[in-house]
Amino acid sequence: MTEITDNEKNALRESRNLKFYLGISELQPDDFANKIILNLGSGKSDLAQELEKMEIPFRDVINIDLSENQSNQSLIQADMCNLPLADSSIDIGFATWSLSQYLPIERQKKALAEILRVLKSKGKFFIHPIERPEVSNFFDLRIPTAENFFRKHIPSETGQLRIFRPKFQEQPNIPFHKGWTVGITKN
Secondary structure, three states: OOOOOHHHHHHHHHOOOHHHHHHHHOOOHHHHOOOEEEEEOOOOOOHHHHHHHOOOOOOEEEEEEOOOOOOOOOEEEOOOOOOOOOOOOEEEEEEEOOOOOOOOHHHHHHHHHHHHHHEEEEEEEEEEOOOOHHHHHHHHHHHHHHHHHHHHHOOOOOEEEEEEOOOOOOEOOEHHHOOOEEEEEEO
């Protein structure tokens, strides 16, 4: 498997704008109104600025990333396996390129447990992994495996699971947006 270059990583980080988040989740701008939003593995993206530009009255955006080397002023440096958030405190959340097939399985399990802990009842969380062109067939073959993993760790009494390919698939000049999204709605 080919490693992602630093230039590609920067392009990915900078491409996460509101259009991207709406695309991978299939939410509408109004769905963010008066909500507390978690941007897990946010990198340089600042979803709050995007929502403010569109004059959407969100309640708060919490940007969390493990790296301290980001230009995002509102960033909280923390590990997704130990989120510094209260139980049932998040309405909507995203993990883009941070909780993917490249993360060791034990860390995926811990992070998923933390996501479920902080997500409110009826809250929605979207996980969008990288699907690079040279591994797209590989990832497509892993969809049943991914679905089994999420179903095992999100029992039906805890939440509803939906794995889907978003309607939007690319932004200009950024070929890495293709892929599947895992949508979780907590009961």
